[in-house]
Amino acid sequence: MGDVTKEQLLDFYKTMLTIRKFEDKAAELFAAGRLPGFVHLYSGEEAVATGVCASLTNKDYITSTHRGHGHLIAKGGQVDKMMAELFAKVTGYCKGRGGSMHIADVDLGILGANGIVGAGQPIAVGAAFANQYLKNDAVSVCFFGDAASNRGTFHEALNLASVWKLPVIFVCENNRFGISMNQKDHMNIVDVSQRAISYGIPGVTIDGNDVAAVYETAKDAISRARKGEGPSLIECKTWRHYGHFQGDAGLYKDAQEQEEWLKKDPILKLEEKLKVLKFAKDTELKEIQQQIQGQIDAAVEFAENSPEPSPEDVLADVYAP
Amino acid sequence: MKKMTYAEAIRDGMRVEMQRDANVYIAGEDVGKFGGCFGVTAGLFDEFPGRVLDTPISETAIVGHAVGAAAAGLRPVVEIMFIDFMGVCMDELFNQAAKMRYMFGGKAKVPMVVRTPCGGGMTASAQHSQCIEAWFTHIPGIKTIMPSTPADAKGLMAAAIRDDNPVMYIEHKQLLAMSGEVPEGEYVIPLGKADIKRAGSDVTIVAWSWMVHKALAAAEQLAKEGISAEVVDLRTLVPLDKECILQSVAKTNRLVVVNEAVRTSGFAGEIAAIVVEEGFDLLDAPIVRVTALDIPVPFNAKLEAVYLPNETKIIAAVKSLF
Ligand SMILES: Cc1ncc(C[n+]2csc(CCOP(=O)(O)OP(=O)(O)O)c2C)c(N)n1
Numbered sequence: 001m002g003d004v005t006k007e008q009l010l011d012f013y014k015t016m017l018t019i020r021k022f023e024d025k026a027a028e029l030f031a032a033g034r035l036p037g038f039v040h041l042y043s044g045e046e047a048v049a050t051g052v053c054a055s056l057t058n059k060d061y062i063t064s065t066h067r068g069h070g071h072l073i074a075k076g077g078q079v080d081k082m083m084a085e086l087f088a089k090v091t092g093y094c095k096g097r098g099g100s101m102h103i104a105d106v107d108l109g110i111l112g113a114n115g116i117v118g119a120g121q122p123i124a125v126g127a128a129f130a131n132q133y134l135k136n137d138a139v140s141v142c143f144f145g146d147a148a149s150n151r152g153t154f155h156e157a158l159n160l161a162s163v164w165k166l167p168v169i170f171v172c173e174n175n176r177f178g179i180s181m182n183q184k185d186h187m188n189i190v191d192v193s194q195r196a197i198s199y200g201i202p203g204v205t206i207d208g209n210d211v212a213a214v215y216e217t218a219k220d221a222i223s224r225a226r227k228g229e230g231p232s233l234i235e236c237k238t239w240r241h242y243g244h245f246q247g248d249a250g251l252y253k254d255a256q257e258q259e260e261w262l263k264k265d266p267i268l269k270l271e272e273k274l275k276v277l278k279f280a281k282d283t284e285l286k287e288i289q290q291q292i293q294g295q296i297d298a299a300v301e302f303a304e305n306s307p308e309p310s311p312e313d314v315l316a317d318v319y320a321p
Numbered sequence: 322m323k324k325m326t327y328a329e330a331i332r333d334g335m336r337v338e339m340q341r342d343a344n345v346y347i348a349g350e351d352v353g354k355f356g357g358c359f360g361v362t363a364g365l366f367d368e369f370p371g372r373v374l375d376t377p378i379s380e381t382a383i384v385g386h387a388v389g390a391a392a393a394g395l396r397p398v399v400e401i402m403f404i405d406f407m408g409v410c411m412d413e414l415f416n417q418a419a420k421m422r423y424m425f426g427g428k429a430k431v432p433m434v435v436r437t438p439c440g441g442g443m444t445a446s447a448q449h450s451q452c453i454e455a456w457f458t459h460i461p462g463i464k465t466i467m468p469s470t471p472a473d474a475k476g477l478m479a480a481a482i483r484d485d486n487p488v489m490y491i492e493h494k495q496l497l498a499m500s501g502e503v504p505e506g507e508y509v510i511p512l513g514k515a516d517i518k519r520a521g522s523d524v525t526i527v528a529w530s531w532m533v534h535k536a537l538a539a540a541e542q543l544a545k546e547g548i549s550a551e552v553v554d555l556r557t558l559v560p561l562d563k564e565c566i567l568q569s570v571a572k573t574n575r576l577v578v579v580n581e582a583v584r585t586s587g588f589a590g591e592i593a594a595i596v597v598e599e600g601f602d603l604l605d606a607p608i609v610r611v612t613a614l615d616i617p618v619p620f621n622a623k624l625e626a627v628y629l630p631n632e633t634k635i636i637a638a639v640k641s642l643f
Binding site: 061063092093094095096097098102104105106107111112114115116119121122123124125126127128129130131133134140152153156157159160163164316317318319320321 | 344346371374376377379381382384385386387388389390391392393394395397412413416417421422423424425426427428429430431432461462464484485486
C-alpha cells in the first residue's frame, strides 16, 4: 500500500461510507415504496469507485453504469441532487428526467450512468479521444461489470482505444454476476483482465475490496494514460451485497460465499486498517459515521421537499437550440 | 458559384467547416488516405493532418465514440459506409446520442454528424440499397437530412456540422456524381426549410433525396399533358417544414408523396397523416403514396426496377387524382 497517507485513507473512508449510507437509505426508501423506478445498489463495491476516482479531477471523464451511485459520489456528485433525482424531483441532477440510471453532470466529468449495459465503453473512448485531440492532459475512466465485458461494445471500444492509443482506463467491476448469471456460466475465463491481451494493452486483476490497492493500481494506469502511453484494463474482484436490483433476493448466490464476502466488506476492511495503523480510533470513526448520516438525511429531506418538474416543461431540451 | 458534383459539394461543406472550427474532425472506415468508399472525403486527409481518422470495422465504436467526443466538446463527422450498416450501431445513436440531452436534464449537448449513403438502383441488392430514414425520424432528439442537389448538399452539411444536436446526414448513392452550381466559401442552408424545386398549381408532389429528380421528371411529362405539378423537396425530414407542404396543398388541393423506402411505416405515411390532420379541408382528392414495395431490395435489375418508385408510377398516381 506504499505511499497512501492517513489523510487519503480517511478521505477514502468518508467517500466509501457516503456511498454505503446513500445506498442503505435508497434501499430503505425503495422498500417503503417511496422511490419510483429501478434501483441498483453499489453496496459492497465502494472501494472500486473510491480508489479509482481519487486520482481524477473534474477535467477527467467517467462513464458509469446502471449501478452508478457509487461512481457519481466518488467523482464528486452531491448527494442531495442525486437523491432528488431518485425522487424524480426538478432539483435532481437531471431535473427528474433521468432517474437513478441516468444521473449525469458533464461539468463534473460524469457522462452518465447508463441503462444499456456496455454502452459507456465507446462513449468513454470518445471522451478520451476528445482529451487526446484537445491535448488537455485529461483521461477518461470507463466503469462496467463482468457481464458487460461480453458485449460487442467492449471489443470495439478496447480495440479502438488501443489502436488510437487513447487515454482511457477500463475498470471492470467483477462482482461475479450479471443479474443471476454466474461468471462461470457467462464466460470461460476466470480473469476478465486476460481479455486485455487481445488488444495489446496492459490488464491486471486486483482485490477490488482493498481501496488502497485499487488506488495504487488505478493511479499508475491513469498516469500512464496522461503521459500518452495508452489505455489499460483493471479488473477489480468484488461482490455486491444485495440482489441485482432492489426486489431481487439474490437466491442464485451461494449462501456460504455471500457470508464470506460480507466478511471482506471493503468498509470493514478499511476500518480495521485505520485502527491497526492507529490512524483513527473507534470514537473518531463513529463521529464520521454520524456526520455522513446527517448529510444523507438532509439529502432526503431536500429531495422530499423539492417540487416535481412541471408538465409545461415536458417538451424542453429534446433538442439543443 | 462553381460547378461541382454532389460528392464534391459534401466535401466542400466539410472542408469549409473544418477550416472554420478546429474541433471538427472526420472518422470512419477508409475515410483517410483512401478517401472513403465513395470518394467523398478524398484529399481531406492531407489537407487536415490528424483530423481525418481511419477506424477499424467497428460501427458501434465509430458512432459510440462520436457521442463521447461530442459530449466532451468536439464536433465529430463520422461516416458509416452504407446506411444499411446502421443496424449494428443503433444503440449508440438512438439510446445514447439522441437521449443524452433530455435524460440529463438539458445539460449535455451532442453535436455530431453521421454521414451515410442510402438508396437503390445500383443492383447492390438487399443489404446495400435501402432507404431507412424513417428509423431515424422516429427518434426524438435526432435531426434527419436528405439533400437532393449539390448546392443543398453543401449548405445542409454546414448546417449539420454547426448544429448542436446529433444529425443523420443521408446521402444518396445515385446523386454522388450529379453536378450542379454550388456557392463557394461559407454557405449554410438552415435546417427545416423545404424547397420548391418546381412551381405548379394542379398537384403537389412531395419528395426528397433521389426521388426529387424522379418527381421533377414526372412533372415535366405531366406539363406536356396539361397538368401543372409543384415539386416540394423536403430537404430535411426532421425538422420538417410543415408550412411549406400545407401552403402548397392549399394552392393545388392534391397531394402525391414519393418515397424510395418500403411502404409500411415509411415517412410518406407521416406526411399524409399531417396533411389529413391539419389540411383535410384543403384536399379535393385522396392523398396517394408512391413508394417502394414491401420487400427486401432484389438484386436482379428488372426486379429492382419493379421494387423502386419511378416516373411512370408517379405520373399514374397523379393522374388518378383527376
Ligand atoms: C444491452 C443490455 N442488455 C441487458 C440489459 C439488462 N441488464 C441490466 S443490468 C444486467 C447485468 C449486468 O451485469 P454486469 O455488467 O456484470 O454489471 P452488474 O449488474 O453486475 O454491476 C443486465 C443483463 C441491459 N440493461 N442492457
